[in-house]
Amino acid sequence: MAEPYQRQSALAHLGLAARAAADREKSDAGVQLGERAFPGQLNLRGDPGNEEFMDAASGTVDCVLPTVPNTSAGEDDLEEGPRVLWLAPVEWLIVTAAGAEEALAGELVAAAAGCGGSVTDVSDARTVIVLQGPNARDVLMKGCPLDLHPDVFRPGHCAQSLLARAAVILYRRADEADGSASFEIHVTRSFADYLWVWLEDAAGEYGVQVIEV
Template identity: 45%
Template sequence: MADTLLRRGGAERFTQAVAALSPAAGPRLAELTPPGQINLRGRPSDPKFVRTVGGVLGCVLPLSANTVTSAADVTVLWLGPDEWLLVTPPGVETALVARLREALGDLHAAVTDVTGNRTRLRLSGPNARETLMKGCALDLHPASFKPGQCAQTLLARSGIILHQIDDTPTYDVYPRRSFSEYTWMWLSDAMAEYQR
């Protein structure tokens, strides 16, 4: 099992300083403990693959573009027609990788632990959407991008996965680990006008 006590995000040195400055009003930004992350590839047209993965995860595999499903210990983000990101609590990913590989056996599929690849930033509260819209070309209007949706996109020229959690709105932003400080600083600057 991975030692989750040593897991740190890439923007850790900025989080306490910004948290101390953040007033109650306006958007809030936090770096969450880096979750377990598993890249899953397979054929969605194969009913056995879909059924097997659903049985292991305890939830239906999202087959529609940019959708998300969840179960107790896993959130599944659709990344492409044959690709998903499984997000787990820290330390759960190793056992889940083993269970998936065993269950999938010789089916055409790939299960890869990518836990160190991305960090997770959470942006929430009033004007969170407007903050993201300053650097993201996605249509984030509530009629277009809703809770339970995700997308791979650019935020201020940095590749991210964006997942809307709820109507607050709350977003999980997954930048590559090497871009996490940059993404944190950009978001902090972009939301500053709403914290006055």
């Protein structure tokens, strides 16, 4: 991890905090956008057929590692605990609250390394853009080939795909209080600026409100 005083989020140059403050009273926006900076992210690899590994890893992250493709386990609210996304048959992404990843990585290494597991801290590889609101799905559908029908890509589902030709990991959170969908888009740092600009352009017709996440 970079020294905290040198650390800048991938979208720091856009001044999103000031824009969020200016947009606070906005109520007619169809889409809300924000950056969740410094998400803790750990890449975990291991054999799901190895019970010792599954028990050790699942015990450390307080949930059973998901083995059904495109699903997740753990907490929707990261302040409550880590969330585990299925990436591949032998690979998971563990998402934590900012700053919680280092301690968890240490625990995971201690628990899973002895039974064929491998843990890599990839927190600085990607940032997370939060996209929510009544038209959030419409915006995604403009650039993502996934089947995003609400009955198919449900809360808790995740997928690796392309969004406007940028490689992303998409996660659908629990719906907002008003019933509208909410997504988290993990995107590599180097594509974050491009994707943010694309999202804002694609969402322009619905009205955009920048939010603090």
